Every structure is written in C-alpha cells, then in structure tokens.
Amino acid sequence: MVLDNVRKAYGHATGSVEALKGINLSIERGELIAIVGQSGSGKSTLMNILGMLARPTAGRYRFDGRDVAELSADQRAALRNRSIGFVFQSFHLLPQMVAVENVALPLHYRQTSEAEAGERARRALVKVGLEARMHHKPGELSGGQQQRVAIARAIVTHPRVLLADEPTGALDSETGEEILSLFLELNRNDGITTIMVTHNPEVAARCERCLVLRDGMLLSDTRSFDKHISLA
Amino acid sequence: MTYWRRLITHAVTSLFSSPLRSALALLGIVIGSAAVIAMVNIGHNAKQAMLKQFEGMGAQSTTIDYQQGAETSVAALLDLRDHLYRSIPGLEIIAATTTGNGTLRHRGQSAFASVVGATDELFAILEPQLRAGRLTADLDGDAPHAVLGWKLYQDFRQQGIYLGVGDIVVFDDTPVMLVGVLEDFPHNSFLSPTPINNSLIAPLESLRRLNQDTSRWRLTAVRAEGVDYELVQEQLGSELRRRLPQTMVRISSPEQLIENIEKQTRILTLTLGAIGGVSLLVGGIGVMNIMLVSVSERRREIGLRMAIGARVRDIKLQFLTEALILCLAGGCVGLLFGIATAFGATQYFGHPFELSMASVVLGVGVSTLVGLFFGYHPAVAAAKLDPVDTLYGD
Numbered sequence: 001m002v003l004d005n006v007r008k009a010y011g012h013a014t015g016s017v018e019a020l021k022g023i024n025l026s027i028e029r030g031e032l033i034a035i036v037g038q039s040g041s042g043k044s045t046l047m048n049i050l051g052m053l054a055r056p057t058a059g060r061y062r063f064d065g066r067d068v069a070e071l072s073a074d075q076r077a078a079l080r081n082r083s084i085g086f087v088f089q090s091f092h093l094l095p096q097m098v099a100v101e102n103v104a105l106p107l108h109y110r111q112t113s114e115a116e117a118g119e120r121a122r123r124a125l126v127k128v129g130l131e132a133r134m135h136h137k138p139g140e141l142s143g144g145q146q147q148r149v150a151i152a153r154a155i156v157t158h159p160r161v162l163l164a165d166e167p168t169g170a171l172d173s174e175t176g177e178e179i180l181s182l183f184l185e186l187n188r189n190d191g192i193t194t195i196m197v198t199h200n201p202e203v204a205a206r207c208e209r210c211l212v213l214r215d216g217m218l219l220s221d222t223r224s225f226d227k228h229i230s231l232a
Numbered sequence: 233m234t235y236w237r238r239l240i241t242h243a244v245t246s247l248f249s250s251p252l253r254s255a256l257a258l259l260g261i262v263i264g265s266a267a268v269i270a271m272v273n274i275g276h277n278a279k280q281a282m283l284k285q286f287e288g289m290g291a292q293s294t295t296i297d298y299q300q301g302a303e304t305s306v307a308a309l310l311d312l313r314d315h316l317y318r319s320i321p322g323l324e325i326i327a328a329t330t331t332g333n334g335t336l337r338h339r340g341q342s343a344f345a346s347v348v349g350a351t352d353e354l355f356a357i358l359e360p361q362l363r364a365g366r367l368t369a370d371l372d373g374d375a376p377h378a379v380l381g382w383k384l385y386q387d388f389r390q391q392g393i394y395l396g397v398g399d400i401v402v403f404d405d406t407p408v409m410l411v412g413v414l415e416d417f418p419h420n421s422f423l424s425p426t427p428i429n430n431s432l433i434a435p436l437e438s439l440r441r442l443n444q445d446t447s448r449w450r451l452t453a454v455r456a457e458g459v460d461y462e463l464v465q466e467q468l469g470s471e472l473r474r475r476l477p478q479t480m481v482r483i484s485s486p487e488q489l490i491e492n493i494e495k496q497t498r499i500l501t502l503t504l505g506a507i508g509g510v511s512l513l514v515g516g517i518g519v520m521n522i523m524l525v526s527v528s529e530r531r532r533e534i535g536l537r538m539a540i541g542a543r544v545r546d547i548k549l550q551f552l553t554e555a556l557i558l559c560l561a562g563g564c565v566g567l568l569f570g571i572a573t574a575f576g577a578t579q580y581f582g583h584p585f586e587l588s589m590a591s592v593v594l595g596v597g598v599s600t601l602v603g604l605f606f607g608y609h610p611a612v613a614a615a616k617l618d619p620v621d622t623l624y625g626d
C-alpha cells in the first residue's frame with residue numbers, strides 16, 4: 001500500500017477542515033503497524049482512506065499496485081471484501097444475528113455457498129477462541145467477546161490487511177490485552193498486514209512500526225528495528 | 233441462488249427483529265389488499281348473481297312494445313308483423329300478443345288471472361306442454377276459446393273444482409270455453425308477456441270480445457342463429473319509425489340487458505376496486521415511512537455492510553427485499569381476509585360464492601408493485617449513505 005502526498009479535506013459550513021495534509025507512506029505486506037496521535041489528528045481519516053471507505057481529496061493511493069482512484073465503486077467494494085478486514089472500536093455487530101451469522105456476513109457478498117460460509121465462519125470463531133458462543137446474539141456477549149466476533153468477521157475472508165481503529169478503546173485493560181495478543185498472533189501466524197490505531201503507548205511499543213500523526217501530518221515513522229539501533 | 237436465499241433470510245430476520253414496527257407496516261397493506269380483494273370479489277359475485285337470473289332466458293329474442301289508440305285493429309298489428317317478416321330476414325318467428333287482467337269465475341269460485349291474446353307463434357316460441365286438450369290457434373278467430381295455465385288449474389282444484397276441456401268459465405263477465413290445460417311452465421319474462429301459469433291464453437282476435445283494453449301491443453321476435461341483436465334492433469328501429477311515425481316504440485333484447493348489467497357491475501367493481509386501491513396506496517405510504525425509519529435507525533448496519541464489501545446494489549436490494557416481503561406478506565394475509573369478507577357478503581345476500589381469479593392476481597400483483605414503488609425510495613436513501621459517517625457517528 002502506497003500513499004503519495006494524500007490529502008483529505010472535509011467541507012464545513014464555515015469553510016473546510018483539512019484532516020490530512022499530505023501523507024507519504026508505504027506499507028509492505030505482513031507489517032504490524034501502530035498509528036498514534038492526539039484526538040483529531042487524522043488517524044481515523046487515514047484508516048478510512050486505507051480501507052477505501054473514503055477517497056483522498058488530493059494525492060494518490062495505490063493498493064497492491066493499483067490506483068484506487070481509477071477503480072469503480074463496485075470494484076472498491078469487491079476489493080474491500082476480498083482484501084481488507086475492518087475492526088472498529090464499537091464492534092458494529094448486527095444485533096439481530098447470532099455470532100456465526102455475523103461472522104459469515106462478508107461471505108454473503110461473494111457468492112459463497114451456505115455450507116461453506118457456515119464452515120468458514122465456524123473456523124474463524126474457533127481461531128478467536130469463541131467456539132462456545134457461536135449461536136449467541138451480540139447482546140448476550142461481553143465486550144471482549146463481541147470484539148472477538150468482529151475480528152472473526154474481519155478474518156473470515158482471509159484478507160491481506162486488517163484495519164483496526166482503536167479496537168481496544170471500549171474494553172478494560174485486561175480484555176484489551178487479550179484482543180491485542182490476538183492481533184499479534186494473526187499477524188505473526190497468518191502474515192496478515194495489521195494496522196491499528198491506538199492511544200496506548202504500550203500497545204504501540206509492541207508493534208514493529210509506529211506512525212505518529214499530528215494535525216494531519218506524519219510526525220514520525222519509526223520501526224522497532226530503528227529503536228534497537230538508537231538504543232545501542 | 234445462495235445470494236437470493238440469504239437476501240431473503242436476512243430481510244426476514246431484520247423484519248422479525250422489530251416485530252411491532254413490521255406488524256404496523258403490514259397492517260396497512262393487509263387492509264388495503266383485503267379491501268381490493270373483497271371489493272373486486274363482491275362486485276364479481278354481484279354480477280354473476282344478476283347474470284344468472286337471465287342465463288338462457290330468451291336468448292336470441294327481441295321484444296317490440298308499443299301502444300296505440302283503441303281504434304287500431306288486430307289486422308294492423310298482423311300487417312306490421314308480416315311486413316317485418318318480409319323486410320328483416322334475420323327474424324325467424326314473430327309472435328303478436330296483447331295482454332289483459334281480470335277475474336276468472338267458475339261455480340262460485342274465483343281467481344285473479346291474466347289473459348294473453350296470442351298468435352300461433354307464441355306457442356312455437358314457448359313450446360308449452362299440454363296436460364289436456366289442445367292449444368288455441370289463429371283458426372279459432374275471435375271465438376272465446378282459451379288454454380288454462382297450470383297455476384289457475386291448481387287454484388280451482390284446491391277448491392274442489394277440476395277444470396277441464398269443454399268447461400265454460402267466466403272471465404270478467406264473458407263466458408270462455410276451455411280448449412286445453414297446460415303443464416307447469418316456468419316464467420320467462422323475455423319470451424312471454426305474462427306468467428303463463430297464471431294466465432289464460434286466447435286467440436289474439438278474441439281479446440276484444442273479452443272486453444280487454446287492446447291498445448298495448450307486443451311483438452316477440454326470435455332471431456335466426458348468429459344474427460346480432462344490435463343489427464336487428466337497428467333494422468327494427470328504422471322500419472318501425474317509418475311504419476309507426478307517431479308512436480313510442482320500445483325495442484329490447486336480453487343481451488342488451490345483460491350488457492347493461494355488465495356495464496353497471498363493471499363500474500361497481502372499478503369503484504370498489506379503486507376504494508381498495510386507495511387503501512393500498514395509504515398502506516404503501518406507511519411501508520415507505522417505516523422503511524425510511526428503518527434505514528435511519530440502521531445506518532451503522534448499512535455502513536458496516538458497505539465496509540465489508542456490499543455494493544450499492546446489494547444495499548438497495550436488501551431494503552427493496554424487505555419492503556417487498558412486507559407488502560407480499562401483507563398482500564397474502566389481505567387476500568385471505570378479503571376472500572373471507574367477500575364470502576361473508578355473498579352469504580349475507582344469499583348468492584353463491586365464486587372466487588374471482590382476477591382479484592387474486594390483481595391483489596398480489598398490486599401489493600408487489602406497491603412494495604417495489606414505495607420501497608424504492610428508502611432503498612436508494614440507504615444506498616446513498618456514506619459509510620464513514622455512519623460508522624463513526626455515535
């Protein structure tokens with residue numbers, strides 16, 4: 001994923017606010033990245049652009065070598081479905097469906113047979129350690145369990161990229177720790193590129209690479225590899 | 233296939249997850265659809281009932297009624313009849329009649345009776361069965377001979393008087409000789425001017441001797457097979473205008489009556505159907521309203537679905553499917569209620585019930601259209617949402 005001088009402006013009645021002011025960024029396959037920064041610094045905006053939910057006002061975004069601006073809305077939807085998994089702070093599970101149905105939802109948009117979708121959803125739930133809660137509705141699950149369901153939904157399509165916007169923001173620290181471990185595990189074992197927005201410096205410290213945003217600009221881009229060098 | 237099945241199961245799940253709201257939306261459609269089905273069926277059955285009364289009665293017949301001053305003679309009527317035979321080849325049989333009423337007396341008993349003065353053709357048209365004796369004939373001339381109707385015969389028999397051939401009865405002070413007695417004959421208002429069972433039938437020329445007012449004449453014509461009644465009526469109209477310029481002539485055919493009934497019941501059916509249609513329209517607006525509420529309440533779901541790969545048409549289809557299922561379900565429940573209502577109405581009016589298939593097709597079809605029409609706007613509104621706004625808004 002390559003961002004080339006990406007800008008994003010939001011129009012307001014009083015004028016426009018520039019949430020991103022020229023971001024240059026290149027992300028390799030399999031990286032584990034933390035994005036930190038103050039509230040309003042543009043973290044979520046960046047995530048939305050990376051996830052193709054929003055389009056840059058200026059600049060270029062290439063996903064897997066393809067210029068996203070040249071893709072049709074349907075092509076972007078298909079790419080999201082195949083290559084990207086989203087995890088949100090507030091889970092966004094559908095309350096009327098049980099866990100396994102929530103997890104299988106992305107497969108609905110790619111013509112997977114009922115049996116196969118069910119099987120894959122089950123496997124994804126096993127992976128996040130929720131095999132015992134498959135037929136519970138979100139309302140019957142704890143916050144941590146709901147976020148596990150959301151993660152299972154994000155990985156059920158075997159995406160290459162996982163985008164998590166403050167995935168532990170709504171959880172207590174212990175549960176947050178469990179969820180974090182889950183992300184690290186998925187990154188390590190399945191090689192899923194993982195990009196995570198967080199306010200927690202400890203969390204950031206456990207990622208290989210850390211992007212710091214301030215006022216819509218990339219303040220720093222450090223790798224743990226660099227850290228080791230600077231420590232030495 | 234999987235896609236459509238899941239689309240439907242998701243829609244049903246969503247609808248069931250807010251049962252009260254769905255039920256309210258359904259209610260409007262149920263009422264509308266029930267109204268359409270009930271109204272159209274009631275109209276249909278009313279028409280069937282009316283038509284049944286005329287079914288098979290005097291098909292192919294055309295009746296000509298007119299009234300002339302008392303000085304006109306039977307000869308003039310017969311002359312007119314012969315003229316019509318010659319000028320309108322589509323007419324096969326023309327019976328000339330005139331009718332009257334009076335009291336029939338015999339041996340101290342009496343009964344109210346009609347009398348028909350008729351030419352032989354009336355018998356050719358009616359083909360009544362004789363119980364005894366013979367029919368009267370043109371050859372009887374103005375002789376006071378008559379055939380007795382079945383009901384009159386029964387009335388006297390109940391008084392212990394067995395009327396028979398050769399008996400001289402008194403009709404309005406004039407003695408009349410019975411030459412025959414008829415079997416039971418079902419009344420047919422198109423073919424016979426009076427109920428035959430309650431009548432004496434006498435030779436046309438004899439009615440003056442029975443002191444009857446012979447100013448009202450009727451010709452009953454039977455058309456040849458395949459001859460259109462409208463054509464015959466037109467020809468009769470122009471002939472009669474020429475022959476009887478100063479006279480009001482009424483020409484009628486059962487087909488015309490049936491057509492009038494059909495026209496009237498069609499208006500009835502359309503009016504009733506339109507009332508139902510308006511209810512359905514109101515129901516459709518209810519569905520649209522509730523779907524719009526549903527869309528705004530499920531903004532997060534819509535954004536989420538977009539994030540995980542739903543295309544614009546997937547979102548549109550999802551909400552269109554929900555609206556369609558609501559309307560179809562409402563339409564089907566309404567169908568049952570509508571049929572039940574129409575059935576109840578026909579029972580109340582004592583008609584047999586016959587289901588109008590057109591109403592079923594109409595009811596279900598219109599419900600579907602209502603669903604598509606009123607579901608479209610909310611579906612487009614849903615598909616227009618920006619996923620970022622919906623996912624990060626509170």
Ligand SMILES: Nc1ncnc2c1ncn2[C@@H]1O[C@H](COP(=O)(O)OP(=O)(O)OP(=O)(O)O)[C@@H](O)[C@H]1O
Nearest residue numbers: 010011017019038039040041042043044045046621
């Ligand atoms: N939909 C929007 N319409 C208008 N302005 C927006 C919109 N979304 C974000 N902004 C503005 O863009 C800027 C960056 O917002 P963004 O949500 O990316 O920040 P953030 O770093 O994610 O903050 P937080 O840590 O609070 O989530 C803010 O000034 C915000 O007000």
Ligand SMILES: [Mg+2]
Nearest residue numbers: 043044045165
């Ligand atoms: Mg944010």
